[in-house]
Amino acid sequence: MELPSQINCHIVAMPYPGRGHINPMINFCKIIVTKYPNIFVTFIVTEEWLSLISSENLPENIKYATIPNVIPSEFERANDFTAFFKATLTNMEGPVEKLIDALTMKPIVIVYDTYLSWVIRLGNRRNIPVASFFTMSATVFSIGYHMDLLAQNGHLRANLSGKMHEQVDYIPGIPSIRILDLPTPFYGKGQELLDVVMEIFSTVSKAQYLLFTSIYELESIVIDVLKQIFPILVYPIGPAIPYFTSEKNPSSTTSIDEPDYIKWLNAQPNGSVLYISQGSFLSVSRDELDEIIAGVHDSGVRFFWVARDETVRFQKNGCSVGLVVPWCDQLKVLSHPSIGGFWSHCGWNSTKEAAFSGLPMLTLPIFWDQKTNSKQIVEDWKIGYRVKKHDQSSISREEISTLLKWFMDSGNEEVMETRRRAKEIQKICQCSTANGGSSEINIEAFIKNVLCHKYS
Numbered sequence: 398m399e400l401p402s403q404i405n406c407h408i409v410a411m412p413y414p415g416r417g418h419i420n421p422m423i424n425f426c427k428i429i430v431t432k433y434p435n436i437f438v439t440f441i442v443t444e445e446w447l448s449l450i451s452s453e454n455l456p457e458n459i460k461y462a463t464i465p466n467v468i469p470s471e472f473e474r475a476n477d478f479t480a481f482f483k484a485t486l487t488n489m490e491g492p493v494e495k496l497i498d499a500l501t502m503k504p505i506v507i508v509y510d511t512y513l514s515w516v517i518r519l520g521n522r523r524n525i526p527v528a529s530f531f532t533m534s535a536t537v538f539s540i541g542y543h544m545d546l547l548a549q550n551g552h553l554r555a556n557l558s559g560k561m562h563e564q565v566d567y568i569p570g571i572p573s574i575r576i577l578d579l580p581t582p583f584y585g586k587g588q589e590l591l592d593v594v595m596e597i598f599s600t601v602s603k604a605q606y607l608l609f610t611s612i613y614e615l616e617s618i619v620i621d622v623l624k625q626i627f628p629i630l631v632y633p634i635g636p637a638i639p640y641f642t643s644e645k646n647p648s649s650t651t652s653i654d655e656p657d658y659i660k661w662l663n664a665q666p667n668g669s670v671l672y673i674s675q676g677s678f679l680s681v682s683r684d685e686l687d688e689i690i691a692g693v694h695d696s697g698v699r700f701f702w703v704a705r706d707e708t709v710r711f712q713k714n715g716c717s718v719g720l721v722v723p724w725c726d727q728l729k730v731l732s733h734p735s736i737g738g739f740w741s742h743c744g745w746n747s748t749k750e751a752a753f754s755g756l757p758m759l760t761l762p763i764f765w766d767q768k769t770n771s772k773q774i775v776e777d778w779k780i781g782y783r784v785k786k787h788d789q790s791s792i793s794r795e796e797i798s799t800l801l802k803w804f805m806d807s808g809n810e811e812v813m814e815t816r817r818r819a820k821e822i823q824k825i826c827q828c829s830t831a832n833g834g835s836s837e838i839n840i841e842a843f844i845k846n847v848l849c850h851k852y853s
């Protein structure tokens with residue numbers, strides 16, 4: 398849809414303060430302003446988050462606006478996740494409302510992270526439509542939305558010990574799934590947030606739109622079901638990763654401007670490197686990490702490891718087959734020809750980036766939606782393997798070393814089949830994000846509807 402050139406419109410974006418939430422929101426905004434240059438976006442973050450992301454190049458018509466640091470620091474988020482999460486629900490509404498009231502152009506819509514449910518109230522008070530932007534999978538949404546079914550079947554607030562392998566086969570639109578693979582607020586870590594999470598899912602239908610950051614073709618059944626039963630408009634807007642700027646086939650020639658880690662990757666044989674990342678904030682226990690570090694080094698497999706602030710701990714003297722970095726441009730690394738596999742904590746963004754890059758995965762989920770994403774990767778799309786194959790609570794360095802050698806062995810027929818499947822999934826993602834693909838169609842339909850609402 399063409400916007401008349403004289404009409405300028407304004408969208409407010411309100412992400413949840415976390416890397417895995419800010420990234421997809423900013424990517425979505427970039428797609429919108431690239432397609433509709435008359436749309437302006439105000440992207441609201443805390444002052445601390447501005448300092449973390451301000452170096453990123455933004456198109457001219459996206460501007461950051463800040464609220465004070467009314468929530469605990471990003472660097473303490475993992476120490477007390479419950480307190481952090483609750484603070485995002487209680488402390489941000491006032492400053493954000495003040496900021497929105499001071500804007501010179503009234504927004505046509507507020508796109509807010511689903512977990513910041515107070516934005517619905519704010520939109521109602523100010524008569525601004527709101528679009529709930531869910532940064533996890535549509536599968537996870539359906540589970541959250543149907544918690545009443547979990548309760549009816551004795552799978553919520555019940556003693557589930559001994560039942561973790563029971564199948565949940567009654568959630569609309571999703572294949573049968575074990576209790577063990579449900580998002581953790583329902584039975585494990587994060588359960589103290591169950592009431593809050595239930596409240597959040599039950600209020601989404603009071604928004605005007607629901608946006609899934611998902612590739613329609615990968616979750617078509619659950620998305621179609623939700624479109625039928627959900628009382629508001631539902632749009633799967635695509636992966637919300639920076640696919641429009643990613644180099645799908647980076648050249649192997651070295652440019653002086655490239656980071657050293659890309660130069661290192663350029664020097665490695667095709668498909669030979671395992672990329673390892675456990676996400677942007679939570680980690681496994683220290684003991685478990687020590688076993689993983691030992692297992693990775695013992696395996697002799699070539700690796701590229703994102704260690705955040707623990708690079709020294711991940712390195713081993715005399716190690717010549719691996720590179721440890723604190724942070725990298727993950728999608729660029731995953732798209733590099735020398736990467737042959739991805740060990741991931743299964744954050745939804747990492748999952749989509751792996752799918753988009755056509756990589757087989759090793760999954761080690763930690764909490765929240767990651768277990769469900771791991772199940773989709775391994776059982777539904779069949780593009781990966783669980784690191785803890787038998788759901789054991791810990792894993793030894795020997796087991797890790799054996800698994801990695803097996804996974805990265807280029808002659809391994811089972812893994813070759815998984816690689817072939819990962820390439821099929823990659824094609825599906827590429828078609829969905831190409832011009833005229835389902836992602837573009839849904840983004841256009843969303844914008845068109847918002848504009849009709851404004852000008853009707």
Ligand SMILES: O=c1ccn([C@@H]2O[C@H](COP(=O)(O)OP(=O)(O)O[C@H]3O[C@H](CO)[C@@H](O)[C@H](O)[C@H]3O)[C@@H](O)[C@H]2O)c(=O)[nH]1
Nearest residue numbers: 416417418420532533676677703724725727744745746747
């Ligand atoms: O060195 C790195 C490591 C990560 N990333 C990026 O950081 C993001 C990480 O997102 P994700 O993979 O989703 O992990 P988390 O940051 O752990 O994401 C949180 O948010 C996600 C979306 O709601 C949830 O799926 C996760 O469970 C939750 O932990 C991705 O875009 C990565 O490309 C980098 O750019 N460089």
